Amino acid sequence: MRYLLTLSIGPVQDFIAAARRTADLQAGSQLLQQLAMHLAQHIQGKGGSLIFPASAEQPGPNKVVATIETDDPAAFAQQLREVAVQWLWQQWQSARERMPNVPLDEHLAExxxxxxxxxxxxxxxxxxxYAQARHQAERLLAGRKALRDFRQVPCRPGRPKSPLDPSRDxxxxxxxxLRIPEQAQQEPLFLKRTEYLDAVSMLKRLKGEKGVPSTSYMAAQAILPIxxxxxxxxxxRxxxxxxxxxDIGDLMFPTRVQEEIEEGEPRLSRYLKEHQADIDRLRRRILDSLSPRLSECPSYYAILAADGDRMxxxxxxxxxxxxxxxLSAALAEVAEEMKKVVNQHHGYTVYAGGDDLLAFLPVNQVLSCACELAAAFRKAMEPFRGGSSxxxxxxxxxxxxxRMEMLQQSLEWAREAEREAKRWRNxxxxxxxxxxxxxxxxxxAFKDDPYLDGWRQWLKAFRAGLTRGFPYELQYLAREVENASLSIDSLRAEAMRIFDRKTGREGSAAVKQFRPAYQQRIDTIGNTDELxxxxxxxxxxxxLSEYPNGVEVRS
Structure with missing residues (x-):
């Protein structure tokens, strides 16, 4: 008999976000994508026909929709679960072979x-x-996911908890x-002295690719290309x-170099100490080559999280x-296109599958990259939109x-920003x-400003000389009159007075040219929340305007 099968693999966001290094993050994403591909291939091997993803050869999301021919769909699904568990176990066994001398609790790891x-x-x-069957299958899957399996996590009394997943020893x-064995502090794990990793986190650490950029690298990418x-x-080199x-990003920050010299693995510590003078000289050359010259490398980077609306x-x-x-094929194609867009903006894609994207970017590429991503996704979905705009x-x-913020916390902030954007949609x-x-x-909202020209305008204004304190006075005004009986006309007039006072008689023409645009924007404000x-x-x-090379929006 023919069945429509839908399955979901997890955990997703918590698993990916449980990371101390960017390589851990990338490895978690890659593991889930490879597992989904493996299950899709197994379904095809059993005579099934894939619907989502459209192909088992492309990295995809953590969900699979397919048609299968079977007399016992429950047994088929159970077999898929066993295949998934066995695949993950094989990944662990391969990883274990890379660290044969590290003493582990093998039974607990299994x-x-x-x-x-x-x-x-x-x-x-x-x-x-098909439409009715898919709707019914999705409702059943949602109900099944609501009935979570609460297995007791295996533990060992007196054993430290993993910092990446505190539920596991x-x-x-x-x-x-309670000292970490010396073998675990060496290649390939390079554990810090308090990284008491569980088996899953250790698998991610071993699967992480060396070429994954650090947060320091992403911060430095704001200046390195120029x-x-x-x-x-x-x-x-x-x-x-x-x-x-x-990586080179780490070497752009003296404190990071000194940290590795004082606390790092002995071989790395000796190497950096031998090359410290050259590192300091080259860093200074890089900073001096910029216009204007910088005293130090910028320390901030951006995490971008995107999700399709009303999918x-x-x-x-x-x-x-x-x-x-x-539609599945179009989503796979646009995922690849979004990776290219991120790469063109000197960023790094952690995850791109289905309608989801997670990436790192230099701060001075965020607006441009976001515009291109939104445009590419809208264009790819246009043929499937029907009557819904x-x-x-x-x-x-x-x-x-x-760059020094805890990665898990930074990821949560990106997800919070994504949820805020989803409240508006597009x-x-x-x-x-x-x-x-x-x-x-x-x-x-992109529908109001598809090229983010409003952002570009104010970036130019600040680079032209609009004072740093100006927006804080506007913020103070909004806070002070929040509970006052001030008319909207008076509020707008006071906002204009602040602009005129901040530019003043001696203000440059370059700044004053933005007054009409400011007036136009203030005239749209209807209450203190909008101000x-x-x-x-x-x-x-x-x-953003303080970053070298500006933050231009490609239009």
Whole structure:
């Protein structure tokens, strides 16, 4: 009998986000994508026909929709679960071979690996009406996912918890005083002295690719592409030859170099100490080559998280399998296109599958990249939109964070920004988390400003000389009159007075040319909340405008 099968693999966001290094993050994403591909290939090998993803050869999301021929769909789904668990166990065994001398609790490791996956499946007979069958299967899958399996996590009394997943104990056999064995602090794990990793986190650490950029690298990418390229090449050569997990971004920050010299693995420590003078000289050359010259490398980078809007509505509009399969193929193609866009903006894609994207970017490429991503996604979904103009758009959340911020926290901030953008839909939400500052989030709808020209305008104004304190006075005004009986005309007049006072009689013509645009924007404000939102957008724009080479939006 023919059935429509839908299955979901997890955990997803929590698993990917459980990372201390960017390589851990990439490895978690890659593991889930490879597992989904493996299951899709197994379904095809059993005579099934894939619908989502359209091909088993492309990295895809953590979900599979397919038709299968079987008399026992429950047994078929159970077999798929066993295939998934066995595949993950094989990945662990291969990783274990790379660290044969690291003392581990093998039994605990096996328990953790084999009990880790969340596997959910639902199926319905396929009797001709594909749209109805898909709707019913999705409802059943949602119900199954709501009935979570609460297995007791295996533990060992007195064993330290994993810092990346505190529900699990470390699988390391520790030395006296709860010290991590020396073998685990060397290649290929390079564990810090307090990284008591569990088996799943250790698998991610071993699967992580060496070429994954660090957060320091992403911060430095704001200047490296426009700096003295000979100096950049020479500094990169020093990083590439280092016997440890450092990249050129790490070498751009003296404190990071000193940290590795004092606390790093002995071979890396000796190497950096021998090359410290050259590192300092090349770093200085890079900073001096910029216009204007910088005293130090910028410390902030951006995490971009994007998600398609009303995709369930878009999928429901596909009334047959062929249409759904074409949509799946289009999603796979646009995922590859979005990777190219991120790469063109000197960024790094952590995950791109289905309608989801997670990427790192230099701060001065965020707006341009976001515009191109939103446009590419809208164009790819256009043939499937039907009568709905709101389905198949992209909501983008961006968190601007310090390179030293905990990666898990930074990822959560990006997800919070994404959720804020999803409240608007077809929008970008930029959340700025400066150290010691109050977090700010500014939201712009792409339907109102598809090229983010409003952002570009205020970036130019600040670079032309608009004072740093100006947006803070607007913010103060909004806060002070929040509960006052001030008319909207008076509020607008006071906002204009602040602009005129800040530019003044001696203000440059370059700044005063923005007064008409400012007046036009103020005339749209209807209450103090809208004024506060505009002020916070200006604060973020002021921060972005200070980056070298500007933050231009490609139109």
């Amino acid at each position: 328990e953790q690996i084999k009990q880790f996956l969340e596997f959910y499946a639902a199926w319905v007979p396929l009797n001709g009406d 470390t699988v390391l056999k520790l030395d006296a005083g 700096a003295d390229q000979q100096a950049v090449t020479e500094l990169k 020093i990083a590439d030859n280092a016997p440890g997990a450092v 369930g509505q878009l999928i429901s509009a596909q009334r047959d399998m062929d249409s759904h399969r074409r 709101e389905a198949g758009t992209l909501s983008i959340g961006v968190a601007i964070v310090h 929008a970008i939400a930029i959340a700025m988390h400066t150290r010691g500052g109050v977090p700010l989030t500014a939201v712009t 506060r939102a505009f002020a916070e957008q200006l604060i973020v724009a002021r921060f």
